[in-house]
Amino acid sequence: DAKTTQPPSMDCAEGRAANLPCNHSTISGNEYVYWYRQIHSQGPQYIIHGLKNNETNEMASLIITEDRKSSTLILPHATLRDTAVYYCIVWARGANNLFFGTGTRLTVIP
Amino acid sequence: NAGVTQTPKFRILKIGQSMTLQCTQDMNHNYMYWYRQDPGMGLKLIYYSVGAGITDKGEVPNGYNVSRSTTEDFPLRLELAAPSQTSVYFCASSRSSVVNTEAFFGQGTRLTVV
Numbered sequence: 001d002a003k004t005t006q007p008p009s010m011d012c013a014e015g016r017a018a019n020l021p022c023n024h025s026t027i028s029g030n031e032y033v034y035w036y037r038q039i040h041s042q043g044p045q046y047i048i049h050g051l052k053n054n055e056t057n058e059m060a061s062l063i064i065t066e067d068r069k070s071s072t073l074i075l076p077h078a079t080l081r082d083t084a085v086y087y088c089i090v091w092a093r094g095a096n097n098l099f100f101g102t103g104t105r106l107t108v109i110p
Numbered sequence: 111n112a113g114v115t116q117t118p119k120f121r122i123l124k125i126g127q128s129m130t131l132q133c134t135q136d137m138n139h140n141y142m143y144w145y146r147q148d149p150g151m152g153l154k155l156i157y158y159s160v161g162a163g164i165t166d167k168g169e170v171p172n173g174y175n176v177s178r179s180t181t182e183d184f185p186l187r188l189e190l191a192a193p194s195q196t197s198v199y200f201c202a203s204s205r206s207s208v209v210n211t212e213a214f215f216g217q218g219t220r221l222t223v224v
Contacts, residue, residue, distance in 0.1 A: 036213075041198065041218070042217055042218070043114070043200050043202070043215030043216050043217050043218055044153070044200070044202075044213075044215045045215070046212035046213065046214075049212070087152065096141070096158050096160065096166070097143075097155050097158065097168060097169075098143075098153075098155075098213060100145075100152030100153040100154070101152050102150070102151060102152050103152060
């Protein structure tokens, strides 16, 4: 499975867009990029996933570079409740595991 | 919607004791997982199951056992508790392991072994 690299922490002002980067330079062609978040030691929560096209849902947008070696999760208008640890995960088609790293701790500042 | 339910939420065990962490899901998911999370770390897979009667080891299975007699339930058994098993345990389920699948997590069981 491809490894991912994320910055350990980031701050974002409330109401501004939060852009969380992730490097996955060894990603294979059939591996999806997933984003989960974990709020205050609760169970992780699914946010979004994609293969090579940009994706958007009610929570966030996922921008994947054309070479697929990196991606960015965008929270368009961060709120205090978005303060959490965000995990970027590469999940291979047919795999039975989510490999969690240490993620990025996002702090939304009032 | 109950989703994935774990019990108990907290437990303190003495070294050498045994216990079962319960996990049940009401979404008729085939796949279920057990993870542990040590302080400041990401989650690590202990065991998983792709359907009733089928289980397999994850990254850190030593000291644990599982069973999957029904689709809904996936209990995790600790036979001889050790301090190294102090952790937060998360159960998760998913419809399948193929594309467009999200995993649903329970709220966790915080276990301390003293």
